Amino acid sequence: MKSTSILAISLFLLLSSCTNAQRPGKTPSDKDTPKKNVPAKPAPVRAFAPNPSLFKNHLGINAFEWDFSDDDNSFIPVGRKAVMRSFGGFRHYMDWEKLESNEGQYTFNPVHSGGWNYDMIYEWCKSEGIEILADLKSCPDWLQNTYPEDKRNAENVPAPYGLDRSNPASYVKQARVAFQFAARYGHNKGVPRGLMSVYTKTRWPDDPQNHIRAGLGYVSYIECDNERDKTWKGPQAHQSAEEYAANMSAFYDGHMGRLGKNAGVKTADPAMKVVMGGLSDPDVKYVIKMIEWCKKNRGLKADGSVNLCFDVINYHAYNNDYLPGGDATVGKPPERSQAGKIADEFVAMSEKYAGGTEVWNTESGYDLNPKSTQRAIAIGAKPALITQADWMLRSALLYVRHGIKRSFFYMLDDFDAKSTTQYASAGFAEGHIKRPVADYFLQAKKLIGNFHFIKNMNADPIVDVYSLNDRKIFVMFVPDEKGRKAVYNLNLGDASSAKVYTLVPGANSMSSKIVAAPKGMLNITLTETPVFVEPVTSR
Known part of the structure; x- marks a missing residue:
């Protein structure tokens, strides 16, 4: 059975931790009148580079383990499966407490x-x-209890109270649970069994027992915590870029193996990719400082590149009409926000300082x-429910266009x-029922x-x-x-x-129709909802 208190506490922590990437702008009326058809004017076309990332990699969702069950955790209901099949990725908000509710006692199946x-x-x-992107986050109760009572919080820095946050060794407890997770769910079947551990005692008669399993190959990506740059939970929850780099160095490979044979993701599975915890404030300077820490404390590789403590750069961005010195009042569509600018800054920073390391928005x-x-607005006769769907899908398309390699949406x-x-x-x-998005x-x-994305032909x-092999599809809409x-x-x-394929709320597939294109020219009226056009060549 699910614990209502567990659900409420976890969700409250997430809601309080999310943040914004905004663009100055006028607040639109919820009753804007649709405009008449206007012939498209030529707009400057930016030369976007092709993005080899498959589009399904940008259809990720943030969710919890309880989103896969109703009242019985032993199976996944058909309705839950139908909802989850909408997505290409699952960012698992995974509380450390689930894996290690008592120090040194690791459980997975069941937790x-x-x-x-x-x-x-x-x-x-x-x-x-x-x-799957497993986001190992939050401090378990036993770690929180090392803090003074008035400073205990699940979002505290993941190290016992009083330790030096700039020392990777302070994070060895988190590095050890990361090792156990990677050893089980990664791809390395050769992990020494003597280094693996599960708590075999059961909670009650007939409770399934945990067993050691190595190299299951289910998970290729793991994220080190969430929004470690947060400032709203007090100093005990905030890490500077240098402190977080030290944390990640322990998490990544046990600080280059110095923390023991059972510490760090790469120690268990060199192939598993370690993702930086998504930044609440999408500021490239934070990442640059982390890279500088790595250069100083982890050195250079044989090829002269910095020995980084992450394989993926990660940030968060929620788009609205925030103005400096003011407050946000409404959500904005991605193209009319800072979404593209921020993505460009992160991709450029990665190319300059991190050897082109992948950048994600999670x-x-x-x-x-x-x-x-942070609301989506109703536009004319279009309800907010459809605007939300439009803007979310257009966000995925924008991130692809700007060179982001994976995207996950909340939630x-x-x-x-x-x-x-x-x-x-x-x-x-809503439970087993999908919304239009x-x-x-x-x-x-x-x-x-x-x-995958090949090019952009027009801006507005x-x-x-x-493109996929010899197939080509145009994705078109008014931004x-x-x-x-x-x-x-x-x-x-x-x-x-x-x-011509058209999105259909409430359906599992788009509707489609064949439209004539005299002399190879298709005259088409576009709206703010994307349409998909595939050329049909006579054989």
């Missing part, structure tokens, strides 16, 4: 804090092609509550749909999930080109929030017609 079966959940995701989203400062279920608190009503589903993700995953309306439409003449080359 002794809550009773969820991680083996079952991960195996199913693997079988469905849903990439949190972004919009609320549905009409009083939230599967609402914390409280009636709450006006930002991020509380950003859910993609999940429908859109599923439909896009089915159509272009295995395609946006015309992106995706606005006013109900604006635009007519565009698309050159299809030798094609005599096109198959």
Whole structure:
């Protein structure tokens, strides 16, 4: 059975930890009148580089283990499976407490804090092609208890109270649980069994017993905590860039093996990728300072590159109308926010300082509550529910266009749909029922999930080109929030017609129709909802 208190506490901590990446802008009216069709004017076209990342890699979701069950944790209900199939990735908010509810006693299947079966959940995701990012976060109770009573919080720095936060050895306890997780769920079947540990005692008669299992191959990515740059939980929860780099060095490889044979992800599975905890404030200077720490404390590799303590750079960004010195009042569509600018800054920083290390965005989203400062708005006759779907899918398309390699969105279920608190009503589903945004993700995953971005042909309306072998699909829409439409003449080359795919709320697949393209030209009216156009060549 699920614990209501566990769910509420975990979700509250997440809501209080999310942050914003915003763009100055005018607050739109919730009753903006749709504009008349306007012929598209030529817009400057930026030369975006092709992105080899498959589009399904940008359809990730943030969720918990309890999102895979109802009242019985021993199986995944059909309805839960149907919802999760909408996504290409699962960022698992995984509390350290679940794996090690008592110090040194590791449990996985079932975990002794809550009773969820991680083996079952991960195996199913693997079988469905849903990439797992396990985000090991929060301090277990036994670690919190090392702090003075008035300073205890699950989001404290993951080291016992009083230790030197700039010393990687202070984080050895977290590095050890990371080793156990990577040894079990990574790809290295040769981990010495003598270094692996599970707590074999059961909680009650007939309770399933935990057993050591090595190299299951279910998980390829693990994230070191979440938003360690946070400032709103007090100094005991904030890490400077240098302190977090020391933390990650322990987590990554036991600080180059110095913390023992059972500490660090890479010590257990050299192939598992370690993802930097998503930054709440998307500031590249924080990452640059981490890189400088690595250069000083981890040195250089044989090829002259910095021996980094991470394989992926990660940040969070929620887009709204925030102005310096003021407060956000409403969500903004990705193209009219700082989303592209921030992505460009991170990709450029990675190229300059980190050898082109992959950059991910693992949190972004919009609320549905009409009083939230992070809400998606109703536009003319279009309800906020559809605007949320439009903006989320367009966010994924933007991140691909700007060179981000994976994207995850916040989050599967609402914390409280009636709450006006930002991020509380950003859910993609309600239990077994998908919202339109999940429908859109599923439909896009089915159509272009295995395609990758080739180029952008036009800025307004946006015309992106995706490719898979000899297939080509154009993704087209108006990047606005006013109900604006635009007519565009698309050159299809030798094609005599096109198959036009349209997103359908409440359905599992897009609708489609064949449209004539005289002399290879398709005249199409575009809206703020993406459409997908595939040339049809006569054989």
